[in-house]
Amino acid sequence: MVKICGIGAGYVGGPTMAVIALKCPSIEVAVVDISESRISAWNSNKLPIYEPGLEEVVNQCRGKNLLFSTDVEKHVHEADIIFVSVNTPTKVKGLGAGKAADLTYWESAARMIAHVSNSDKIVIEKSTVPVRTAEAIGKILTHNTKTKGINYQILSNPEFLSEGTAIQDLLNPDRVLIGGNQDPQGLDAIQKLKAIYTHWVPQDRIITTNLWSAELSKLADNAFLAQRISSINAMSALCEATGAEVSQVSLALSKNTKIGPKFLNASVGFGGSCFQKDILNLVYICESNGLTEVANYWREVIKVNEYQKSRFVHRVVTSMFNTVSGKKIAILGFAFKKDTSDTRKTPAIDVCKGLLGDDACLSIYDPRVTQNQIEKDLSISCSGVKHVNVVGDAYEAIRDAHGVCILTEWDEFKTIDYERVYENMVKPAFVFDGRNMLDVDKLRKIGFIVYSIGKPLDQCG
Ligand SMILES: NC(=O)C1=CN([C@@H]2O[C@H](COP(=O)(O)OP(=O)(O)OC[C@H]3O[C@@H](n4cnc5c(N)ncnc54)[C@H](O)[C@@H]3O)[C@@H](O)[C@H]2O)C=CC1
Numbered sequence: 405m406v407k408i409c410g411i412g413a414g415y416v417g418g419p420t421m422a423v424i425a426l427k428c429p430s431i432e433v434a435v436v437d438i439s440e441s442r443i444s445a446w447n448s449n450k451l452p453i454y455e456p457g458l459e460e461v462v463n464q465c466r467g468k469n470l471l472f473s474t475d476v477e478k479h480v481h482e483a484d485i486i487f488v489s490v491n492t493p494t495k496v497k498g499l500g501a502g503k504a505a506d507l508t509y510w511e512s513a514a515r516m517i518a519h520v521s522n523s524d525k526i527v528i529e530k531s532t533v534p535v536r537t538a539e540a541i542g543k544i545l546t547h548n549t550k551t552k553g554i555n556y557q558i559l560s561n562p563e564f565l566s567e568g569t570a571i572q573d574l575l576n577p578d579r580v581l582i583g584g585n586q587d588p589q590g591l592d593a594i595q596k597l598k599a600i601y602t603h604w605v606p607q608d609r610i611i612t613t614n615l616w617s618a619e620l621s622k623l624a625d626n627a628f629l630a631q632r633i634s635s636i637n638a639m640s641a642l643c644e645a646t647g648a649e650v651s652q653v654s655l656a657l658s659k660n661t662k663i664g665p666k667f668l669n670a671s672v673g674f675g676g677s678c679f680q681k682d683i684l685n686l687v688y689i690c691e692s693n694g695l696t697e698v699a700n701y702w703r704e705v706i707k708v709n710e711y712q713k714s715r716f717v718h719r720v721v722t723s724m725f726n727t728v729s730g731k732k733i734a735i736l737g738f739a740f741k742k743d744t745s746d747t748r749k750t751p752a753i754d755v756c757k758g759l760l761g762d763d764a765c766l767s768i769y770d771p772r773v774t775q776n777q778i779e780k781d782l783s784i785s786c787s788g789v790k791h792v793n794v795v796g797d798a799y800e801a802i803r804d805a806h807g808v809c810i811l812t813e814w815d816e817f818k819t820i821d822y823e824r825v826y827e828n829m830v831k832p833a834f835v836f837d838g839r840n841m842l843d844v845d846k847l848r849k850i851g852f853i854v855y856s857i858g859k860p861l862d863q864c865g
C-alpha cells in the first residue's frame with residue numbers, strides 16, 4: 405500500500421490530504437503537524453478550520469485511511485510520498501525583510517526528512533515557494549543523507565484552492581500542475597504523482613512542466629488574480645469621481661470573452677494570507693534579478709490595495725461630518741471573505757484600526773470569527789478603554805449605531821431587515837457597503853445615506 409505523509413495540517417494540508425484520502429481509498433494518508441492543538445482539533449468534532457464540506461470528507465475517511473498525528477518523524481519515515489504544506493510567510497527581519505519568503509519552516513521540514521529517512525522518497529512542494537526553492541531543498545536533502553544512498557525526487561505541485569470553496573476546488577480542480585526534473589527519474593516521479601490525481605481528475609487537466617515553471621506559475625497565478633482586483637478597485641475610484649458605476653463597468657468587461665467574468669468585484673480591498681505575501685515575494689525575486697521595472701509594476705498592485713482600504717476609512721469619516729469620535733459604528737463581517745473564519749490580512753483589520761484611530765466605538769459581528777481572534781487581530785489591550793465590542797448578531801451590532809460598515813460579503817447580511825435596523829439607529833443613519841452587496845436604492849428609500857464602492861455618491865452624504 406502506498407503511504408503518503410502530509411507535513412503541515414493547515415488550510416492547505418488538512419483539506420488537500422483529506423480529499424486525496426477520500427478519492428484514493430487504497431492509499432494510507434497521515435497528516436502531521438508540530439502543533440498539538442491543531443492535531444487534536446483535527447481529531448475532534450470541531451475541526452481547526454471552517455470550510456464548507458470539509459467535515460463530511462474528514463468524517464468519511466478519518467480512522468480508515470486518514471489519520472492526524474504529531475508523530476512527524478514516524479510518518480515521514482514510513483512514507484513513500486511526502487507533501488510539504490508548511491507556512492511560508494513574509495520574512496520579518498534580516499535580508500529581504502518585508503518581502504522575501506521565510507523558508508525557515510520548509511528548511512526545518514527538509515532537514516527532518518533527511519534525518520529520519522531510510523528509503524527513497526518523493527518530496528512534494530505544496531506550499532507556495534520562491535522559484536528555485538526545489539534546488540535548495542535538494543541540496544539540504546542530499547547533503548544530509550549522503551551515506552544512506554537515498555534517492556529523493558522533488559516535485560513542485562502548487563495548490564490553487566480558494567478558502568471557502570476549498571473542497572469543491574479540490575474535488576473539481578480546473579488544473580493540477582506538476583513540475584519536476586526532466587530526467588528519467590524526475591519524469592518517473594511526475595508520473596507517480598499524476599497517478600494519484602488521475603483517481604478523480606481528468607488527464608487533460610493535469611499539466612506537467614519543469615520545476616521552475618511550476619514554482620513560478622503559482623506566484624504568477626496569485627499575482628494575476630490580485631492584479632485584476634486592484635485594477636477594478638482602481639476603476640472604482642474613477643467611477644466615484646465621474647458618476648460611472650463600477651458594477652456596470654464590470655458587467656461590460658465580463659462580457660468580453662478575452663477578459664471573462666471572474667475577479668471583477670470591486671471591494672474594500674483584497675485580503676487573505678497569500679496575495680500580498682506572494683506578490684511581495686515576486687517583487688523580491690524580480691529585484692534580486694535586477695528587474696526593477698518589473699518589481700515596481702507588481703508592487704503597484706499592493707499599493708492600490710492599501711489605497712482602497714484607506715479610501716474606505718476616509719469616506720466613512722468624511723461622510724460622517726469629519727468625525728467619528730465617540731460614534732458607534734457597526735462592523736458587519738471580519739473574515740477576509742465569506743464562508744471562512746480566516747482573518748489573515750483581512751481588510752477589516754486596517755479599516756477597524758483606521759476608524760479606531762479616529763476614536764470611533766466599534767461593534768463587530770462576524771458569523772464565524774471568534775471574539776478572541778478579533779481582539780488579537782486588533783491588538784486590543786485589556787487595560788485600555790474599551791472601544792471595541794464583539795457581539796453575537798448583526799441586529800445587536802447595529803442597535804444605536806451611527807453607521808454600518810459591511811466588510812465581508814456574508815449572505816446573511818443581504819437578508820437583514822434594514823427597515824427595522826433603521827428605526828434603531830442614530831440619524832442620519834449611514835451604510836458603507838464595502839462589498840457592493842446591498843440594494844442601494846432600497847436602502848435610500850428607507851432613509852439611509854449610502855456609500856457603495858464605485859457607485860455615485862449619495863447626494864445627502
Ligand atoms: N491558505 C490558502 O488558501 C492557500 C495557501 N497556500 C500556500 O500553502 C502553504 C500553507 O498555507 P496554509 O495552509 O494557509 O498555512 P497554515 O499556517 O494554515 O498551515 C501550516 C501548518 O504547517 C505547520 N508546520 C510548520 N512547520 C512545520 C514542520 N516543520 N513540521 C510540521 N508541521 C509544520 C504549522 O504548525 C501549521 O499548522 C503556504 O505556502 C501558502 O502560501 C497555497 C494555496 C492556498
Ligand SMILES: O=C(O)[C@H]1O[C@H](OP(=O)(O)OP(=O)(O)OC[C@H]2O[C@@H](n3ccc(=O)[nH]c3=O)[C@H](O)[C@@H]2O)[C@H](O)[C@@H](O)[C@@H]1O
Nearest residue numbers: 563564565566567667668669671673674675676678740741
Ligand atoms: O494561494 C492562495 O492562497 C489562494 O489565494 C486565492 O484564494 P483565497 O485568498 O482563498 O480567496 P479569493 O477568492 O481569491 O479572495 C481573495 C481576496 O480577494 C477578494 N476579492 C476576490 C474577488 C473579487 O472579485 N474581488 C475581491 O475583492 C476577496 O474578498 C478576498 O479578500 C486564490 O484565488 C487561489 O487560487 C489561491 O490558491
